Amino acid sequence: MPDGDWTPGFVKRFEERLEPKPIQKCLFLVVIFVIPVAIIALVPTLIDALVSSKNLFLFVGYSALRRVTQWLSDLFTFFYYVNQGRIADLEGAKKFATAGGFVVLASIASIGMGLLMMALCMICASPLLRFLAPYEPELVDQTAYWALIIAAAWLPGQIFLSSGSGVLLAQRQIVRLYVLVLFWVLLATVLLLLITLNNTCDQQLEEANRTIPDLDTERWVCPDARHFLNMTSVVLATTNAGLLFTLLWLMVRSSRARGYFVEHGFDVRHYWADVDLRSGFTRDHAAIAVRNLFNYTTQAAEIIT
Numbered sequence: 442m443p444d445g446d447w448t449p450g451f452v453k454r455f456e457e458r459l460e461p462k463p464i465q466k467c468l469f470l471v472v473i474f475v476i477p478v479a480i481i482a483l484v485p486t487l488i489d490a491l492v493s494s495k496n497l498f499l500f501v502g503y504s505a506l507r508r509v510t511q512w513l514s515d516l517f518t519f520f521y522y523v524n525q526g527r528i529a530d531l532e533g534a535k536k537f538a539t540a541g542g543f544v545v546l547a548s549i550a551s552i553g554m555g556l557l558m559m560a561l562c563m564i565c566a567s568p569l570l571r572f573l574a575p576y577e578p579e580l581v582d583q584t585a586y587w588a589l590i591i592a593a594a595w596l597p598g599q600i601f602l603s604s605g606s607g608v609l610l611a612q613r614q615i616v617r618l619y620v621l622v623l624f625w626v627l628l629a630t631v632l633l634l635l636i637t638l639n640n641t642c643d644q645q646l647e648e649a650n651r652t653i654p655d656l657d658t659e660r661w662v663c664p665d666a667r668h669f670l671n672m673t674s675v676v677l678a679t680t681n682a683g684l685l686f687t688l689l690w691l692m693v694r695s696s697r698a699r700g701y702f703v704e705h706g707f708d709v710r711h712y713w714a715d716v717d718l719r720s721g722f723t724r725d726h727a728a729i730a731v732r733n734l735f736n737y738t739t740q741a742a743e744i745i746t
Contacts, residue, residue: 478619480623480626480627481622481623481626484626484630485507487630488630488633488634488637489503489504491634491637491638492637494643495637495640495642495643495663496642496643496646496661496663496666497658497659498576498577498580498584498659498660498661498662498663498666499640499642499663499666499669499670501574501576501577501581502581502584502585502588502666502670503670503673505570505573505574505581505585505589506585506588506589506592506670506673506674508573508574509562509569509570509573509589509592510562510589510592510593510595510596510599510677512573512737512738513558513561513562513596514558514595514596514599514600514603515733515737516558516733516734516737516738517551517554517555517558517600517603517604517730517733518603518733519603519726519729519730519732519733520547520550520551520600520603520604520607520726521603521604521606521607522607522729523547523607523725523726523729524543524544524547524604524607524608524611525607525608525610525611526611527543527611527721527725528540528543528544528607528608528611528612529611531543532611532612532699537699537700537701537703538701538703538704538705539715539718540696540699540701541696541701541702541704541705541712542705542711542712542715542718542722543718543722544608544692544696544701545707545709545712546709546712546713546718546719546722547604547607547608547722548601548604548605548689548692549709550604550726551600551601551603551604551605552597552600552601552685554600555596555597555598555599555600555601555685556597558593558596558597558600559593559594559596559597560593562589562590562592562593562596563590563593566586566589566590566593567582567586569589570582570585570586570589577660580660580662584662584666584667584670585667585670587667587671588667588670588671588673588674589674591671591674591675591678592673592674592677592678593678594678594681594682595674595677595678595681596681597681597682597685598681598682598683598684598685598688599681601685601688601689602622602681602684602685602688605688605689605691605692606618606622606688608692608696609688609691609692609695612695612696612699614691614695617691617695618691621684621687621688621691622684622688625680625681625683625684625687628680628683629676629677629680629681632676632680633673633676636669636672636673636676637669640665640669641665642663642665642666642669645663645664645665646658646661646663649661
C-alpha cells in the first residue's frame with residue numbers, strides 16, 4: 442500500500458498490542474461498537490414513541506415523512522455493497538489508480554442520484570404522501586406537504602452515506618466512519634428530542650376534548666402539527682447535509698492517503714474514458730440496482746396493502 446497512513450499513533454500502538462490476540466481484539470471491538478450501533482438502531486424507536494405520545498395524527502404525519510424519504514434512499518443501498526466489495530478487491534490487487542476512478546465515479550453517481558431523488562420528491566410530494574401515508578392520506582398530504590418538500594434535502598446525504606460508507610469500510614476506516622455517523626445521529630437526535638418535548642399537541646388535545654363535544658380524536662389535527670413536521674424536516678435535512686460534506690472529506694482524505702489519486706487525480710474525463718473501468722462500474726451497479734428497485738418497491742406496496 443502506498444505511504445500516507447494517517448492513523449493516530451496511540452491507535453497504532455493499541456492495534457499492535459492486540460494483533461497477536463485476535464480473540465481479545467474481536468471482543469474489544471464488539472464491546473466498543475455495541476453502544477454506538479445500539480444508539481443508531483434505537484433512536485428512531487425513541488423518537489417515534491415520543492411523537493406518538495403527543496398526538497396520533499402528529500405521529501401519522503411524521504411516519505409518512507419517514508416512509509417516503511426512507512424508501513427513496515433505500516433504493517440506492519446497492520452503492521454500499523458494490524463499493525465495499527469492489528474497492529476491497531482493487532486494493533488487494535494493488536490497483537490503486539483504478540480504485541480512485543471507482544471512488545470518483547461512485548461519488549458522482551451517488552450524489553447525482555441523491556439530487557435527482559430530491560427533485561423527484563419535491564415535485565411528487567403530494568402523490569408520494571398519499572401513496573405511503575399509513576392513515577388518512579388526504580389529511581396527511583395537507584399537513585405534511587411542505588415538510589416533505591424540506592425533508593427531500595435529506596436524500597443526497599443519505600444516499601451518499603451508502604456509497605461513502607462502503608468505500609470507507611473497504612479501506613478499513615471502521616472507527617472513523619462510526620464516530621462520524623454517530624456524531625451526526627446524536628446531534629439530530631438531541632435536536633429532534635428538544636423539538637418534540639417542546640411540542641404541546643398533547644395539551645391542546647386535552648383542551649379540545651374539554652371544549653369540543655364529540656371530538657373525533659383520531660382525525661383531530663393539532664394546530665402546531667405543520668410547524669412541528671417542518672422543524673423536524675429542517676433538522677434532518679441540515680444534519681444530513683453536514684454528514685454528506687464531512688463523509689466526503691473523510692473519504693477523499695483516506696483515499697488520497699492510500700495513493701488512489703497519485704496518477705490521475707480527480708480527472709473524471711480520464712476515468713470515464715477508461716472502457717474497462719466504465720463498463721465494470723456500470724455492470725457492477727446495474728444488476729443490484731434492479732434488485733433494489735424491485736425489492737424495496739415491493740416492500741412499500743406490501744406495507745400499504
